[in-house]
Amino acid sequence: MKLYHSPQAPNPDRVVYFLRAKGKLDAVELQEVSIMKQEHKEADYRAVSPYSQVPALILDDGTNITESRAICTYFEGIFPEPNLMGKDPKEKALIEMWDRRIELMLFVQFATWFRNSHTAMAPLEVPQSAEAAAKGEKAAKKMAERLDAHLADHAFVAADRFSIADITLYITCGFARVMKWAPHKELPNLGRWHAAMSERGFAG
Numbered sequence: 001m002k003l004y005h006s007p008q009a010p011n012p013d014r015v016v017y018f019l020r021a022k023g024k025l026d027a028v029e030l031q032e033v034s035i036m037k038q039e040h041k042e043a044d045y046r047a048v049s050p051y052s053q054v055p056a057l058i059l060d061d062g063t064n065i066t067e068s069r070a071i072c073t074y075f076e077g078i079f080p081e082p083n084l085m086g087k088d089p090k091e092k093a094l095i096e097m098w099d100r101r102i103e104l105m106l107f108v109q110f111a112t113w114f115r116n117s118h119t120a121m122a123p124l125e126v127p128q129s130a131e132a133a134a135k136g137e138k139a140a141k142k143m144a145e146r147l148d149a150h151l152a153d154h155a156f157v158a159a160d161r162f163s164i165a166d167i168t169l170y171i172t173c174g175f176a177r178v179m180k181w182a183p184h185k186e187l188p189n190l191g192r193w194h195a196a197m198s199e200r201g202f203a204g
């Protein structure tokens with residue numbers, strides 16, 4: 001199996017951290033793709049990932065999987081322990097519920113803010129929109145506060161144990177640095193949760 005990734009880019013990091021949390025990072029051949037050098041737009045990589053996005057997983061039979069959560073679902077299936085996506089219908093639903101909330105209401109909103117306002121993103125986000133950036137910023141900050149309130153009486157994001165939802169939130173907190181935002185340094189419960197997650201070592 002070959003995993004195309006870009007270090008410090010959040011979607012590939014989500015997959016790499018997931019695999020590391022499984023203790024299985026050495027099960028894949030890692031191939032780096034530089035987004036800043038726009039290698040993901042070259043014809044060779046487009047053949048791997050038609051939408052020119054990273055990460056991408058190529059299975060030994062040639063199958064391409066190019067959505068980070070779908071790649072995690074595949075790894076969950078072939079490496080079932082430790083379970084990170086739910087053991088029974090209730091856990092699966094709760095973990096998916098929180099993971100999707102974080103992805104859609106925090107991560108995507110933050111990415112909208114970043115892509116529409118940061119000068120480094122100008123070649124990738126054409127045209128940038130100050131209005132979209134402002135909406136993304138507002139939505140991301142509101143969701144960070146909601147998560148902080150949730151973590152006031154929960155040690156983990158979902159189902160009272162470590163899961164992909166913790167990984168998705170962790171990579172988003174790290175990614176926020178690109179806008180000089182550190183929600184885990186501003187919000188106390190998020191901060192306590194973040195310190196506990198850092199100790200687990202899945203971020204390398």
Ligand SMILES: N[C@@H](CCC(=O)N[C@@H](CS)C(=O)NCC(=O)O)C(=O)O
Nearest residue numbers: 009010011053054055066067068124
């Ligand atoms: N929904 C996709 C999104 C992947 C994605 O947007 N990856 C970013 C890096 S974090 C990318 O490839 N960006 C390149 C670009 O926008 O041109 C996934 O979760 O895998």
